[in-house]
Amino acid sequence: MFIFAVMETSNAVIKTSVGGMIRDRLAELNISQTELAVRVGEHVQTLSAILCGKREMTIPLSVRLDEELGFEPGTLAVAQTRYLVDKELSNKRMESKDEKRMMIMEKIKENGGFWSYSGIPEHMDDDSVIEASLVHLDLEDLPLLYDIWSKAHIKKVWKERLVSQGKRMNILNYILAVKLFAINNPDKYITRYARSY
Numbered sequence: 001m002f003i004f005a006v007m008e009t010s011n012a013v014i015k016t017s018v019g020g021m022i023r024d025r026l027a028e029l030n031i032s033q034t035e036l037a038v039r040v041g042e043h044v045q046t047l048s049a050i051l052c053g054k055r056e057m058t059i060p061l062s063v064r065l066d067e068e069l070g071f072e073p074g075t076l077a078v079a080q081t082r083y084l085v086d087k088e089l090s091n092k093r094m095e096s097k098d099e100k101r102m103m104i105m106e107k108i109k110e111n112g113g114f115w116s117y118s119g120i121p122e123h124m125d126d127d128s129v130i131e132a133s134l135v136h137l138d139l140e141d142l143p144l145l146y147d148i149w150s151k152a153h154i155k156k157v158w159k160e161r162l163v164s165q166g167k168r169m170n171i172l173n174y175i176l177a178v179k180l181f182a183i184n185n186p187d188k189y190i191t192r193y194a195r196s197y
Contacts, residue, residue: 018080019051025069040064053140056080100147104133107144111136130157135172139179155181163193 026036033051037044042061049055057065062077105120108129113136114121126149133145134157145154158176162169170190177186 017053017083018057018076019053021076021079022051022065022069025071029069036065036068039068056084097148100144101129104137104141104144104148105129107141108132108136111138127157127161130154131161134158134162134176134180139175142180151181159193163190166194 022036026033031039033047034044037047040047040061041064046055050057050061057076057080059077062080063073065071066073066076102120105114105124108114109117109120113132130145130149130153133142134154137144158173158181162176163173173190174186177183177189183189
């Protein structure tokens with residue numbers, strides 16, 4: 001009965017992730033992230049990365065979080081595992097490039113891209129899809145592009161279509177340079193390529 005209740009809880013959480021589950025409980029208990037980190041003996045940055053879905057919890061940390069947040073023991077670990085299994089199964093279902101491309105275009109539409117179309121554009125060249133992705137997708141969704149296009153091609157489109165726009169796109173270009181392309185000196189890099197266009 002206990003495992004079923006945990007699984008039922010974790011299935012309800014899948015859409016919001018473990019981070020969302022923890023954030024909801026923090027709001028209910030009126031506790032800050034920093035305070036929770038101190039209570040469970042964890043670095044604030046580590047907890048923040050877990051809440052954002054950029055890092056997985058260790059089992060010992062999930063036990064401490066369950067205890068501190070009033071969850072049944074094992075709730076967060078099972079929810080995280082369920083989320084990872086569902087994510088893996090979802091990835092396996094997207095077998096073809098066209099399915100992945102369509103999923104990316106749907107995410108762009110959900111995030112405010114293609115606003116002038118009544119639906120998702122049927123005929124759009126790859127470079128335009130990459131550009132729209134770089135502008136409209138969340139950082140955690142951008143690695144989906146690598147399933148279809150090479151990093152070199154994505155970077156080429158970024159430089160030609162976004163870096164070339166200069167100051168108008170500086171903040172976005174800086175974030176992409178650091179987070180997506182791992183460029184060491186982004187200011188210098190962006191300035192150099194912006195001048196060449």
